[in-house]
Amino acid sequence: MKPIRNSAKAVIFLDDYVLLTKNKDDSGYFYLFPGGGQEVGETLIEAVTRECMEEIGQPVNVGELLYIREYIGKHHEFAEWDYDVHQVEFYFQCDIKNSESVLMNGANPDSMQVGVEWVKLSELEGYRVYPKALIPILIERQVTGYLGDVN
Secondary structure, eight states: OOOOEEEEEEEEEETTEEEEEEEEETTEEEEEOSEEEOOTTOOHHHHHHHHHHHHHSOOEEEEEEEEEEEEEGGGSTTHHHHTTOEEEEEEEEEEESOGGGOSSOOSSOOTTEEEEEEEEGGGGGGSOEESTTHHHHHHTTOOOEEEEEOO
8 A cells, every 4th residue: 555645736716717737648638736746845835836837837826725635546436546546635726927828838747747728617517627526616716625535
């Protein structure tokens, strides 16, 4: 069994849009929130800041903690290969200074990342976004805190 992993994610709004990383796998495109794993000796704020530079190529101003999500792989659709994954994700509201320059990957994007995209909140349900449980919450701009083990 792998150890539990912490991950820090950014929720970046611009008017009625949210910024997501665009990724591609065998099933097509899917979208994730910028961010990733916390390293030893790094705060969650430092982790989300570093990850945003790597994935969206922009520094972020980190605001309040909006959501905490757990992902226990054996309970979800990717259990076949994520069976031993347990991740706790911390979603922070973040802002960027230059929204127009966030159209390319950062310096060190994830292996499946092919770009970044501003997605209209009202159209999120038409995209393959993970975690899916955040879609209705984001559309309503709710702050709910702990989401539990959701996908």
